[in-house]
Amino acid sequence: MSSPKASESGPILEGVFGTVGGITSAQVIRDVQSHFNPSALFQPWLHAERARRDRESHNQKQKRRSWKQRQPIQVKIGHGGTLDPLATGVLILGIGAGTKRLNEFLECTKSYETVLLFGAATDSYDTEGKIVARKPYGHVTKEVVEEKVKAFRGKIMQKPPIFSAKRIQGKRLYEYAREGKSLPEGYEIEECAVDVKELEVLEWLEGGKHGFAWPGVEAEGEEKRLVDEVLGLEDQGNEATKQAGAMGKRKRDEDDEKHEAREEETVGGAVTAQDGSLPAPPSPKRAKAAPQPSEETPVVSGALPKEPSIPEAQAAAADPTPTTENPTNAATTSPDQPLPTTETSPPSSASPPCPAPAIRLRMTVTSGFYVRSLCHDLGAATDSLGCMAELVRTRQGDFEVGVNALPYEDLAKGEEVWGPQVRRMLERWNGMGDGGGKGKEGEKVVEEKEERERGRRNTSSEGE
Numbered sequence: 001m002s003s004p005k006a007s008e009s010g011p012i013l014e015g016v017f018g019t020v021g022g023i024t025s026a027q028v029i030r031d032v033q034s035h036f037n038p039s040a041l042f043q044p045w046l047h048a049e050r051a052r053r054d055r056e057s058h059n060q061k062q063k064r065r066s067w068k069q070r071q072p073i074q075v076k077i078g079h080g081g082t083l084d085p086l087a088t089g090v091l092i093l094g095i096g097a098g099t100k101r102l103n104e105f106l107e108c109t110k111s112y113e114t115v116l117l118f119g120a121a122t123d124s125y126d127t128e129g130k131i132v133a134r135k136p137y138g139h140v141t142k143e144v145v146e147e148k149v150k151a152f153r154g155k156i157m158q159k160p161p162i163f164s165a166k167r168i169q170g171k172r173l174y175e176y177a178r179e180g181k182s183l184p185e186g187y188e189i190e191e192c193a194v195d196v197k198e199l200e201v202l203e204w205l206e207g208g209k210h211g212f213a214w215p216g217v218e219a220e221g222e223e224k225r226l227v228d229e230v231l232g233l234e235d236q237g238n239e240a241t242k243q244a245g246a247m248g249k250r251k252r253d254e255d256d257e258k259h260e261a262r263e264e265e266t267v268g269g270a271v272t273a274q275d276g277s278l279p280a281p282p283s284p285k286r287a288k289a290a291p292q293p294s295e296e297t298p299v300v301s302g303a304l305p306k307e308p309s310i311p312e313a314q315a316a317a318a319d320p321t322p323t324t325e326n327p328t329n330a331a332t333t334s335p336d337q338p339l340p341t342t343e344t345s346p347p348s349s350a351s352p353p354c355p356a357p358a359i360r361l362r363m364t365v366t367s368g369f370y371v372r373s374l375c376h377d378l379g380a381a382t383d384s385l386g387c388m389a390e391l392v393r394t395r396q397g398d399f400e401v402g403v404n405a406l407p408y409e410d411l412a413k414g415e416e417v418w419g420p421q422v423r424r425m426l427e428r429w430n431g432m433g434d435g436g437g438k439g440k441e442g443e444k445v446v447e448e449k450e451e452r453e454r455g456r457r458n459t460s461s462e463g464e
Helices: 004-008 025-036 043-054 058-065 096-106 142-152 173-179 221-231 239-254 256-261 371-381 408-413 415-430 439-463
Strands: 015-021 077-079 088-095 110-118 120-122 131-134 154-158 192-205 263-265 271-273 358-365 386-396 405-407
Touching (some): 077 096, 120 371, 154 371, 358 386, 405 408, 405 415, 408 415
Parallel strands (some): 015 405, 088 386
Antiparallel strands (some): 154 192, 192 358
């Protein structure tokens, strides 16, 4: 092992690289810092940062008197856009001066693979929420979906989900949702222009032959009224929804205290019943026990954006049969059974599979696109309903899973494994040995930005 003095004299590595994870963006940064701070690879950067602070004037040092600025120096890391709460995949990280370039990645194109599960709609448009409507799905086939996806390619208008960071009168939509408040009078969620560069069907999953599942919880009463009002689902449900809701209410009336004891608080702060949500590897987020319901208790659950920032930002003619767990052990129940908790009740392999079909899609989209909204809208376009059951961001800018992104699990294998990979990616970004520059990844982002600006200028000229 090299001595600290020797390691401090090496090259200072800064720039942007990609990693692959499945936990919150903030947790990724904390985990990466815990490996980078003691590493030999980043001792030169830390040494240079200490020297820079030592050279600061007295006035500058006085400004560092806040608690945060008095903490030990750590490798400076930021991320280039959070993932959807349900998603895994590429997360771009900036190191040192590279953090100043991260805004460029908020505007670049991104590629995703997702699974759409038919037959049910949820308050959050994904399988982490509560079912708000069901509709028949027997007529939905691969051919039907392939025909309907054509309308979702190119430049389209898309309405963001209520669990998003869009603002109405200065307040984010997910804040209205978790407080159980209607939108201000005269306001509604407006559609936004997005561009779907590519959209294709990858795989058709027959009902009863896949591992995805609807949530095990139905929205009811004031909760369902609010969701119907905001999402416009009043006419999309059928009698199966009403029957399932009534059955669930009778059971909850009989065993209300037990049901409330199983409620949990999500990371974003909304109270939601344990609904078999998809845990995000490699270290699932732990939820805290919720307090007893009060008049201030939020009434809408779902996948909330992770504070403090996120884009991003998380039903069938079939009867409410219990379904199997999805591939990440999401548990579901019938309305006649108490809700299990994932921590105390292991998944049951004897549960019948979800009878509704699902489909795997791949897409390349521009900034501001919501994959969960696509799943919701495409489900409705087939004259059924749909929700997002899985999401992977396979590419952002020029960083791609399996090509030039650091596998998250490599961090635990030690610096001898992740060190050479990170060094290569940062050197490539900086164009070392190429006469300088920002490398292929940076050039890709700049090219996409210039293309968008040309498009805006052309549109403006045509309007004149």
